[in-house]
Amino acid sequence: MPEWLEVVIRTLAAVVFLFILTRLLGKRQISQLSFFEYITGITIGDLAAVVSLELDGSWYLGVISLAVWVAISLLIEFLQLKSKKARGIIDSSGTVLIKDGKVLEDNLKKEKLTNEELLEQLRKKSVFKAAEVEFAVMEPNGxxxxxLKKENLPLTPAMLGIKVAPEVEPQTVILDGVAMLEPLATIGKSMAWLNTELDKLGVSLDNVYLGQVDAYGGLFVDLYDDQIKVPEPQERALLLANLKKCEADLEMYSLSTKDKQGKQMFEQCSIQLDKVIGSIKPLLKR
Incomplete structure (x- = not known):
């Protein structure tokens, strides 16, 4: 067998073998690596290269070495799952870099991290002032x-005591100008509904690059032709306007009627409707 063909066959076999081994090690091996997993990844890659290119030696010894490394990795992962002490030895623990807005220089030196690198990592978290940080820690994976300090945290509805409805996952109903029937069925919509919504926007299906339906049934589209401006859905704004009009009508009826019972009824209805509008207004203004 020619050497080039043998290398091709071994490389293909190594790829398949590495794929199987990676699936055994789990997704963590390809996402956030611990120190040991980093070493394992480098070693396994090097051994796979040896298996592919070593024509003179016994290539099967490389395969055995790969299997041993994977077995050790699986054993280490098992120990990490079962023992907190083992996790501390293998993965180490997090290191506090900032506390109460004060940079801990000794811990920076311990992790061999410069102040410029620390500021760079903070900027990646959208933090540009170290004084705004209550607590910063370097995890075992780096x-x-x-x-952030409480006064620097983003304002949320929970801080204001406002309850909001849970957000439902948007459904992608159009991809590359093709309607997706399964997502449409998931939200209880039909092709007729989709065509009607596209007609409202004044666009054709084949010109839609991406189309999504949000939790409130609004269709948002991105077109192939970026020069075409698509109007925003107005259903929620129209509903809010109609509710306010009903409230105004009730107030007008209460002022115009001379019947005391009727006046009281219209006033109570107006007050109740105002409470309803106040509770759903954040949802209708999204």
Whole structure:
């Protein structure tokens, strides 16, 4: 067998073998690596290269070495799952870099991290002032996580005591000018509904690059032709306007009627409708 053909066959076999081994090690091996997993990844890649290109030696010894490394990795992962002490030895623990807005220089030196690198990592978290940080820690995988001081945290509805409805996953109903029937069925919509919504927007199906339906049934589209401006859906704004009009009509009826019972009824209905509008207004203004 020619050497080039043998290399091709071995390389293909190594790819398949590495794929199987990676599936055994799990997704963590290809996402956030611990120190040991980093070493394992480098070693396995090097051994796979040896298996592919070593024509003079016994190539099967490389395969055995690969299998041993994977077995050790699986054993280490098992120990990490079962023992906190083992996790501390293998993965080490997080290192506090900032506390109460004060940079801990000794811990930076321990992790061999410069102040410029620390500021760069903070900027990746959208933090540009170290004084705004309550707590920053370097995780065992090298990532830096940041907790801002309370006064610097983004304002949320929970902080204001406002309850909001849970957000439902948007459904992609159009891809590359083709309607997706399964997502349409998931949200209880039909092709007739989709065509009607596209007609409202004044666009054709084949000109839609991406189309999504949000939790409130609104269709948002991105067109192939970026010069065409697509109007925003107005259903929620129209509903809010109609509710306010009903409230105004009730107030007008209460002022115009001379019947005391009727006046009281219209006033109560107006007050109740105003409460309803106040509770759903954040949803209708999204």
């Amino acid at each position: 990532e830096i996580n940041v907790l």
